Amino acid sequence: MMTPRHRAALIGCGDISAVHLAGILACGSELVALCDTDPARLAAAAPALTAIERVSDHRALLGRDDVDVVHVVTPHDQHVPVALDFIGQRTPVLIEKPLAASLAEAERLVAATASAGARVGVTYQNRYNATSRAAKELITSGRFGRVTQALGRVLWHRTADYYRARPWRGTWDGSGGGVLINQAIHTIDLVQWLVGDVVDATGMWGTYGLADTIEVEDTATVAMTHASGVRSVLLATNLNPTNDPPMIEIALEGGTLRLGHELVITAADGTTETITESRTATGARSYWGASHGDLIADFHRDLTGEFWINPAEAYKSLWILKQVLGR
Ligand SMILES: NC(=O)c1ccc[n+]([C@@H]2O[C@H](COP(=O)([O-])OP(=O)(O)OC[C@H]3O[C@@H](n4cnc5c(N)ncnc54)[C@H](O)[C@@H]3O)[C@@H](O)[C@H]2O)c1
Structure with a gap:
């Protein structure tokens, strides 16, 4: 055995x-x-x-x-x-x-x-997605120069029943927020990982469609200033009619990246290159991504020593969204 x-x-x-x-x-x-x-x-x-x-x-x-x-x-x-x-x-x-x-x-x-x-x-x-890793490598390599701007979008669909089934998800005490802390946090994490540490964050939030059911926000905008001085913006809602793949668009001095279901790299001369995931998530919850197994295997590979996505690293995305929520 x-x-x-x-x-x-x-x-x-x-x-x-x-x-x-x-x-x-x-x-x-x-x-x-x-x-x-x-x-x-x-x-x-x-x-x-x-x-x-x-x-x-x-x-x-x-x-x-x-x-x-x-x-x-x-x-x-x-x-x-x-x-x-x-x-x-x-x-x-x-x-x-x-x-x-x-x-x-x-x-x-x-x-x-x-x-x-x-x-x-x-x-x-999602940091383990082939597309995320390729975007990180490209930015770090300096091939397209520095990042000049970024935008993230999380347009998802959550119903009152989703919250009724697990009441903690709709409360400040149980969840600490709504769409930002539960859904968009992955994309906030990727934006700050790809573009760099965030030194200032602000934004707006509201509960526009689910106020009968939840205390927390169903829709929000986040405006971030990175340590480099670059500004990025993120839009998030749980009121979209469908679950769209989250999207991050990054402009660099010499090209653009569109990181969604796949990564489309466009050089300044208009030539494009596309990176696809080696395996895609399927089923009703495919928006969770397919990389949980990779992260778990990496964590279990050697249980001694520090893990790279540790609490100090995970604190960054939480800090950003809490600046917006103010609580
Ligand atoms: N990484 C992702 O893509 C992803 C996707 C979905 C959920 N999540 C996260 O996973 C976590 C769980 O989400 P979920 O949707 O499975 O929630 P859930 O409510 O379906 O499950 C949570 C379970 O924990 C149990 N529980 C509560 N307090 C406990 C305690 N002190 N000790 C032992 N059990 C306790 C509950 O009874 C419940 O069965 C959340 O943090 C959520 O944000 C992450």
Whole structure:
């Protein structure tokens, strides 16, 4: 029998948990325990794994020498309280985005990670897309000179039922925001990763179509100033009639990049080059992207040392959107 790479526990058995389970198994690791505070979700998760240990309190998994790595896949306000317990004992933790529901909690997590010297990762899987990596390489290479301008668009469709099914998603306390923190944060992260650190952010937000159901914003604009002085703008709404692939357009001195479903590189002389994803996500939730497995495999490859998308790195996108929301 093959020795599993690592023994993992999965905390939070909701919508995205199956993607984590698939990623854990695909990279050769083993699932040793599931945890959910909701008994029905706990019982229904991973039905094929009938013998797997199931616990209702993550603290039952502390101090165990058969848990090498933990995935925290809970609502936003439950990322930090759960993760801190494992970070305190230096168990590697992979946390779903965003880092936290609030900046204060996020700062606690950044500080705890640094002082424990723990391996903590945050799931910005779209950085692993072939198109994102090609855009990053092209910008870093200097082939087209410096970035002069950028724009991001997240035009998605979320109904009142999406929020009614998981009430935390529509509340300030549970989620820390709406379309910005839950959907557009991936694109905010990519814009700041590609164009550079953001030193100032402002914007507008409102709840225009879902105010009967949610407290948080369904639509927002973000205006960012990067350390280089470049300005970028992002538009985000959950009121689009369909789920469009998120789009980032970047102008450089010698060409433009359109990063969407594919990456279209246009040189100043009009010649174009197109990079496509080697594999595309399918199904109703294809807008999540297809790179979760790559990020999980990278996190599990070696559980010693720092992960490159660590809390300090994940803090950046949260900081940007919190400047816009003001709370
Ligand atoms: N990276 C992505 O593309 C992506 C996509 C979807 C969701 N997410 C993120 O994944 C996380 C979960 O989202 P979801 O849609 O699966 O939510 P969900 O509500 O469907 O699932 C969360 C589960 O966590 C459980 N839970 C709550 N508090 C807990 C605690 N203290 N201990 C153990 N279990 C607890 C709930 O009972 C629920 O079953 C969120 O952070 C979300 O933003 C990321």
